[in-house]
Amino acid sequence: MPAGSYILGTIRLTLFFIMALLVGGAQAVVLAIPPLRRAHENYLPVMFHGLACRIFGIEIEVTGIPHNQHPVLFVANHSSYIDIPVIGSLIPGCFIAKAEVADWPLFGTLARLQRTIFVHRKREDVDNQRASMVDRVKDGLDLILFPEGTSSDGLGVLRFKSSLFSIAAMSLGTAEQRKALTVQPVAVACNHLDGLPLGRDMRHVYSWYGDMDLFPHLWRLGCLGHTTVTVAFLDPIPASGINRKQLAKQAETAVRHAVDRMNAGLPVEGYQGPAGSTADTAEAA
Numbered sequence: 001m002p003a004g005s006y007i008l009g010t011i012r013l014t015l016f017f018i019m020a021l022l023v024g025g026a027q028a029v030v031l032a033i034p035p036l037r038r039a040h041e042n043y044l045p046v047m048f049h050g051l052a053c054r055i056f057g058i059e060i061e062v063t064g065i066p067h068n069q070h071p072v073l074f075v076a077n078h079s080s081y082i083d084i085p086v087i088g089s090l091i092p093g094c095f096i097a098k099a100e101v102a103d104w105p106l107f108g109t110l111a112r113l114q115r116t117i118f119v120h121r122k123r124e125d126v127d128n129q130r131a132s133m134v135d136r137v138k139d140g141l142d143l144i145l146f147p148e149g150t151s152s153d154g155l156g157v158l159r160f161k162s163s164l165f166s167i168a169a170m171s172l173g174t175a176e177q178r179k180a181l182t183v184q185p186v187a188v189a190c191n192h193l194d195g196l197p198l199g200r201d202m203r204h205v206y207s208w209y210g211d212m213d214l215f216p217h218l219w220r221l222g223c224l225g226h227t228t229v230t231v232a233f234l235d236p237i238p239a240s241g242i243n244r245k246q247l248a249k250q251a252e253t254a255v256r257h258a259v260d261r262m263n264a265g266l267p268v269e270g271y272q273g274p275a276g277s278t279a280d281t282a283e284a285a
Contacts, residue, residue: 009223015055016222020110023048027113042092042140045114049088057226058086064233064270066091067184071137072236075165075251076186077259078146079154080208081107082221083188086229088114093142096133096164098149104214115141119164147248154190154207155200155263157256162248181239185251187258187268192228197265232258232268 027044030036053060066074076087084095095111099118102108111118117132133143147160165183190206191198198205206227208217221227234254239247258268 005223009219012055012222013219016052019051019055020106023051024110024113031113045088046092049085052085053089056221058082059226059228060086060089061228061230062090063230063268065273066233067182067236067271069182070140070142071181072142073181073183074142074144074186075147075160075183076188077157077255078148078151080151080206081214082206083146086188086231087144087186090231091142091144093144094136096143096145147251151207151209153203153209155203157252157259160248160252162245165244165247182236183239183247183251184236184271185234185254187232187234187255187262188229189259189262190227190229191263194225230262232262232270234258235271
C-alpha cells in the first residue's frame with residue numbers, strides 16, 4: 001500500500017475520533033437534559049453517521065424511500081459494522097444489537113449514547129428489552145435490525161432468524177399497537193471502490209466477518225479511496241396477521257433477491273411510497 005494511503009488513513013482516523021468525541025459529548029448532554037433530548041436526540045445520531053461516512057469516503061446511493069408511517073421495523077442484511085453508519089445516516093432509528101457490542105472499545109460507548117437496544121439471550125432479560133423498545137417507539141424512533149444475527153462476506157444473504165422478529169414484535173405490546181407495525185426490508189451492498197467494480201478478492205475492504213479484527217479492518221478502510229454502497233428500501237410488509245416465521249421468510253426473500261441483483265450490477269426496484277403517491281429515487285453522498 002503506498003505511503004500516501006497511510007497518510008490518508010491517519011487523517012481519516014484522527015478526524016473520526018475527534019468527531020466521535022465532539023458529537024458523542026453533545027449526545028451525552030442531550031440525553032441528560034429532557035427538553036433537549038426530546039428536540040434533538042433523534043437527529044444527532046443521523047448527523048454522526050453521516051459525518052462518519054463522509055470522513056471514510058463512503059458514498060451512498062439510495063433507491064426507494066423509507067416507509068414514513070411510524071412505527072417501522074427496518075430489517076437489513078449485514079456484511080460489516082459499516083452498515084450501521086450507512087443505514088444510520090438515512091434513518092432516524094434505533095439499532096437492535098447483540099449484547100457483546102456494548103463491550104466493544106469506543107464503539108460500545110457510542111452505541112449506548114445512540115440508545116442502541118442490546119439483545120441478551122437470557123429469558124429474564126426479555127421484559128427489559130421489551131420496555132426499552134417501547135420507550136424508543138414512544139420517543140418517535142423506528143427500529144433497525146440485522147436479522148441474520150451475524151455478518152457475512154456480502155456475496156449473499158444468510159438466513160433471517162425468526163426469533164429476532166419475535167422480540168421486535170413484542171416490543172409494541174398490545175395487539176392494537178402490533179397492527180401498526182410495518183416491517184420494511186432493506187438491502188445493502190458495496191460493489192465499487194474508486195468507481196471500479198469490487199471483485200471477490202477485494203470483498204474484505206468493506207465486509208467484516210469471521211475472525212477479522214475490528215481496528216485493523218477500520219485502518220485498512222481508512223487508507224483506501226472511496227467506496228460506493230448501494231442501499232435499497234424495498235416494499236414494506238404489514239406485520240398484522242403474519243407470524244414471525246412468515247415475516248422473517250418474506251423479508252429474507254426480498255432482501256436476498258435485491259442483493260443478488262445489486263451484486264450482479266442489475267437495477268433494483270425500490271419502494272416508491274403508497275399507491276397513488278410519487279417519490280423520486282434519492283441519492284446521498
